[in-house]
Amino acid sequence: AQSVTQLGSHVSVSEGALVLLRCNYSSSVPPYLFWYVQYPNQGLQLLLKYTTGATLVKGINGFEAEFKKSETSFHLTKPSAHMSDAAEYFCAVSQNFGNEKLTFGTGTRLTIIP
């Protein structure tokens, strides 16, 4: 079984400040990890993914995430927040490369303070 925990359902940061969204996972096998962003009334857009290899993953819009196996974490960061980053962010895990059944966390709503 696999699960994802996102700490903090709401996060507010000032424009230009560091963004840190937390994600911890539970998986019985080496996980494939994803971050998706959802803007109001839209579907999900893939920000970045970790499958194998380098544990620091860079994504779109200046976001990156680091896979830490010892901490079972995959936190999402961005050095400087922009107003356009305001959205809902979902962390997800998949059991293996052949399995597209994604298990999502409950999401974190990011608010940017001008």
Next chain:
Amino acid sequence: DAGVTQSPTHLIKTRGQHVTLRCSPISGHKSVSWYQQVLGQGPQFIFQYYEKEERGRGNFPDRFSARQFPNYSSELNVNALLLGDSALYLCASSLVAGGNEQFFGPGTRLTVL
């Protein structure tokens, strides 16, 4: 290129009715997955289809069914609607099963009264 398209955008039904939601994958994509996103929650996996065959099923009752057509489009059917079925239904497509990078459509907002 067109992304994943879903129809209708919004739908209102009453309890006990039946609903059919439709999804067209990105051109060339052969795998389609369906997710249910209840307000305030993350999406939950319902089905995956690849080459017209069911490849995976989430923990949903038999009232939920789906199929994939030769052109790789897909339908999600829900019978005997309950209030709890009110949600955003998302369709995602990927090039092949196991491609693991899924592209999501905008969803169909279903309201059950």
